[in-house]
Amino acid sequence: MFDVEKIRKDFPVLQQKVYGNPLIYLDNGATSQKPRVVIEKINSFYSLTNSSIHRGIHFLSEQATTEYESARNRVKEFINAEHDHEIIFTAGTTASINSVAFSFGEKYIKAGDEIILTEMEHHANIVPWQMLCDRKGCKLKIVPIDDNGDLLLEDFEKMFTPKTRILAITHVSNALGTINPVREMIKTAHANNVPVLVDGAQSIQHGVVDVSDLDCDFFVFSGHKIYGPTGIGVLYGKEKWLEEMPPYQGGGDMIKNVTFEKTTYNDLPFKFEAGTTNYVGAVGLAAALDYLTETGREEIEEYESELTGYAHGKLSQVEGLKFFGTSANKIGILSFLIDGIHQYDAGMIIDKLGIAVRTGTHCAQPVMDHFGIDGTLRASLAFYNTKDEIDRLYEALLKVKQMLGT
Numbered sequence: 001m002f003d004v005e006k007i008r009k010d011f012p013v014l015q016q017k018v019y020g021n022p023l024i025y026l027d028n029g030a031t032s033q034k035p036r037v038v039i040e041k042i043n044s045f046y047s048l049t050n051s052s053i054h055r056g057i058h059f060l061s062e063q064a065t066t067e068y069e070s071a072r073n074r075v076k077e078f079i080n081a082e083h084d085h086e087i088i089f090t091a092g093t094t095a096s097i098n099s100v101a102f103s104f105g106e107k108y109i110k111a112g113d114e115i116i117l118t119e120m121e122h123h124a125n126i127v128p129w130q131m132l133c134d135r136k137g138c139k140l141k142i143v144p145i146d147d148n149g150d151l152l153l154e155d156f157e158k159m160f161t162p163k164t165r166i167l168a169i170t171h172v173s174n175a176l177g178t179i180n181p182v183r184e185m186i187k188t189a190h191a192n193n194v195p196v197l198v199d200g201a202q203s204i205q206h207g208v209v210d211v212s213d214l215d216c217d218f219f220v221f222s223g224h225k226i227y228g229p230t231g232i233g234v235l236y237g238k239e240k241w242l243e244e245m246p247p248y249q250g251g252g253d254m255i256k257n258v259t260f261e262k263t264t265y266n267d268l269p270f271k272f273e274a275g276t277t278n279y280v281g282a283v284g285l286a287a288a289l290d291y292l293t294e295t296g297r298e299e300i301e302e303y304e305s306e307l308t309g310y311a312h313g314k315l316s317q318v319e320g321l322k323f324f325g326t327s328a329n330k331i332g333i334l335s336f337l338i339d340g341i342h343q344y345d346a347g348m349i350i351d352k353l354g355i356a357v358r359t360g361t362h363c364a365q366p367v368m369d370h371f372g373i374d375g376t377l378r379a380s381l382a383f384y385n386t387k388d389e390i391d392r393l394y395e396a397l398l399k400v401k402q403m404l405g406t
């Protein structure tokens with residue numbers, strides 16, 4: 001039985017008041033709050049275990065290394081990858097995508113080649129590819145969306161040519177909430193001999209992700225959006241690609257041997273982990289994944305799906321409210337505007353009522369351009385949110401309308 005009140009007690013930040021009102025945190029798409037087990041794990045690691053990994057022969061270094069490598073194994077199990085060495089720790093989704101765009105681009109992309117993205121990508125899955133195009137003279141092709149926020153799949157299928165080198169696509173849109181049919185899209189791409197990078201920044205925290213079942217070539221996500229620490233992220237890559245791709249950064253830990261004449265690179269995964277990594281973040285991330293597994297990933301998915309349906313129903317009762325992102329297949333991201341009211345004005349008023357939502361373009365400017373708007377209000381749900389909080393958001397929006405006279 002999913003007990004949301006019990007779960008809420010695990011999150012210290014949720015226990016506070018903001019401007020005299022109980023905090024209602026609905027900005028989970030930007031970053032999620034941390035359960036006590038994650039905070040305590042980081043505290044105990046710094047208090048008892050902290051030491052540089054992979055380099056020392058002393059007790060603490062060996063302990064820290066063991067914990068770091070077991071965190072890698074934990075991630076591997078969580079996403080069902082085949083090998084531990086297919087899990088690269090990075091600083092986050094953005095760092096992971098930049099790493100693939102550079103390393104894959106160096107090896108496989110030349111002038112005239114094509115990269116397929118979609119109109120609903122976060123800037124983190126646009127700009128690194130644009131930078132690659134500037135360096136190499138390749139070009140982007142963009143799968144369009146319709147007004148519900150669904151991809152136009154017929155257009156997608158016609159986009160492949162012998163020059164297509166990679167498809168990079170978000171699993172779930174951070175601005176619209178759409179869950180893309182990535183499994184089928186990966187099949188189509190593979191039938192055209194094109195590998196696929198899936199941006200999982202908004203999907204992995206909401207349900208079970210199995211990279212072996214998806215058969216994606218790369219899968220990336222951030223620790224801070226999945227109830228773990230910030231500054232840590234994951235790049236999963238199939239061994240065959242990671243083996244062939246050159247490293248992204250040079251420095252310590254990614255080398256086997258260095259002379260001024262020549263450097264030989266380390267084996268996977270270390271080849272892609274230059275310098276002192278965020279080993280404390282990795283250990284904290286593993287604690288978050290354990291917490292989610294114990295809570296029940298299927299149960300979380302079910303609870304969030306019911307809450308999303310409730311939230312859509314409730315907010316649609318606000319007269320003049322228009323949703324952006326009305327796909328039949330979506331997660332708990334509710335992007336909306338209210339007739340005649342600017343998102344910033346509404347956001348500022350509901351903040352004073354203790355409710356945190358996001359305003360702006362959500363780093364997805366092309367989505368805003370599609371709808372001809374300069375931003376939305378976005379309430380993004382987590383499994384610690386409740387129907388009561390949605391009711392309070394609804395009442396706050398009525399107050400906004402009353403105050404701004406519409």
Ligand code: PLP
Nearest residue numbers: 092093094122124174201202222
């Ligand atoms: N991709 C998507 C879909 C996102 O929602 C985000 C963050 O909001 C990112 C990438 C970038 O994540 P990060 O800032 O953690 O690197």
